[in-house]
Amino acid sequence: MVSFGLIGVGRQARWAHGRAILHSGLGRIVAVCDADEDLARRQAAEYGLPAERAFSRYQDLLDCSEVEAVTIGTPNDLHAAIVIAAAQAGKHVLCEKPIALDTAEALAMLEAVRRAGVRHMTAFTYRFVPAMRYLRAVVQAGELGTLRMVRSRRLMDWPDTDLGWRQVRARAGSGDLGDMASHRIDFAQSVMGPVRRVQGVLRTFVPQRVGPDGHSASADVDDWCAFIAEFEGGSVGVFESTKLARGYGMGDQGVDAFEIHGSEASARYHLATPHSLEIGDSGGTMCTVPVPDSFRAPIGAGAPLSLDPGEAFRENQMYEFIDAIRMGRECSPSLLDGVRVTAAVDAVLRSAQSGCAVDVPVIQ
Ligand SMILES: NC(=O)c1ccc[n+]([C@@H]2O[C@H](COP(=O)([O-])OP(=O)(O)OC[C@H]3O[C@@H](n4cnc5c(N)ncnc54)[C@H](O)[C@@H]3O)[C@@H](O)[C@H]2O)c1
DSSP states (O other): OEEEEEEOOSHHIIIIIIHHHHHHSSEEEEEEEOSSHHHHHHHHHHTTOOGGGEESSHHHHHTOTTOOEEEEOSOGGGHHHHHHHHHHTTOEEEEOSSOOSSHHHHHHHHHHHHHHTOOEEEOOGGGGSHHHHHHHHHHHTTTTOSEEEEEEEEEOBOOSBOOGGGGOHHHHSSSHIIIIIHHHHHHHHHHHOOEEEEEEEEEOSOSEEEOTTSOEEEOOSOSEEEEEEEETTSOEEEEEEESBOTTSOSTTSSEEEEEEEESSEEEEEETTSTTEEEEEETTSOOEEEEOOGGGGSOSTTOOOOOSSHHHHHHHHHHHHHHHHHHHTOOOSSOHHHHHHHHHHHHHHHHHHHHTSOEEOOOOO
């Protein structure tokens, strides 16, 4: 059993971290931390922990010798300091995306985990959707031929309400770009290779958002982003993401489409159909292909996955982290993948500002 401390027990931590750890049968939660002391206490009670295992300062949780691994589910501006402190305390780290506000921060995090020799993972959760796992295998088996183009669209309809830290650049880094497009950049890099140059355009269509009590809060991050990416080796990609696509629905509704075109065939993924892909050969039509059972199975020795596909892939993300800790192997995706995505996000931000294409640095 791996003993976990949860740092930041907001929505994502409770849903994707705590629940998956408990479901796995391979991990237990021994401490929680949240700046909101009431929330920390409530979560500790829900996990059956004594009140003294509910911390409001992450440094105190890291002093807890029983904690072997931490999940970091705080707002983005806190990830770097917490990851670095956790690594220095010898804890394995699963950090939420986007891992950092900029590339310099992200590189400092990578250096800290490497120096400490701990396991490190970025929560690019959608890599674990069965259809995305299968899509990567189809590409790697060469079934699409030489890869030429990717196209990613993540379109949802969220109301114009106050998003809290998410709409403040100093806390979030960016808006839809880091929040949703970061997942797709990661997936694209995992199949196409590194992004080397980008050209982006960003918009903030709703600069004032309304809180529950009617107050108005300003937003300075993108609520629509689009960019063209050039990958090493010559392939290209087109990405778009927004939560202002009226009528498209929230969350796992909406459009989440990712397609790849190779010299021999095309393949298309939709989050709405996580257990199938559409694949079409040159001269043919796009046909539905079921995802084989092996891509719907738990990673490592994890317990059988939940029947709800929206929960199952989040469980598999945690199984990957636990399995890597138990086996002493690298996590996939690791913090290195998180740094590479941060570098691409930074380049899109600079490109949108300058109106010019921007090179993405090579990060090893
Ligand atoms: N991988 C995914 O699919 C996915 C989905 C949603 C969110 N996320 C990421 O998860 C992270 C959290 O998002 P969320 O939606 O859960 O946000 P949230 O606001 O619901 O939760 C953040 C929590 O962190 C706590 N916190 C703030 N400062 C803290 C501190 N100094 N120490 C400890 N706790 C502190 C807050 O009180 C809050 O409870 C973000 O990085 C977000 O981008 C990832």
